[in-house]
Amino acid sequence: MFKKFILAALVAAPMMLSAQSAVKFGMVNPAEIFQVMPETATAQNTLKAASDKYQQQGKALQDELQKKSQELEELEKAKAAQATIEAKTKEAQDLYTRLQNFSQTAQQDLQKQQETLMAPIQQKLQNAIQAVGAKGGYTAILDSATLLYKGNSMEDVSAKVKAELGIK
16 A cells, blocks of 8 residues: 555656646836837837927917917007907917817827837737747746736746847
């Protein structure tokens, strides 16, 4: 009986050890890697250029609105004809509406550009993480930013992901 127990334990032990060693977890900080990817800097520069262009156009509209407001104040002080004041008021209101519409359109366009530029970069990073996971035989690779506890068996694979992306 004792020999059968020893034999069963010897047969089962390698199976239990192989089952335990098959579970392999990694962690990575994708936000950190995303920031050091060269494509991210290029996309951010493109977005900044577009944003600067919109800011210049918005400033020109604001300056024009300020000028119209000053003209309107001067007409009111000079006690100009009511029809003239109403016409200038309408111009100022139309310009204000144009400025609001421009701001909204610019913001939407910048958001769309950001999504368009960043999506391929995020996909490239995701593909690199998946490649490292497949090559390394990881059960899962988790985001290190959301880990509440990290045991000793958790491996940081950030360097491997950077290598997969060609980042030093």
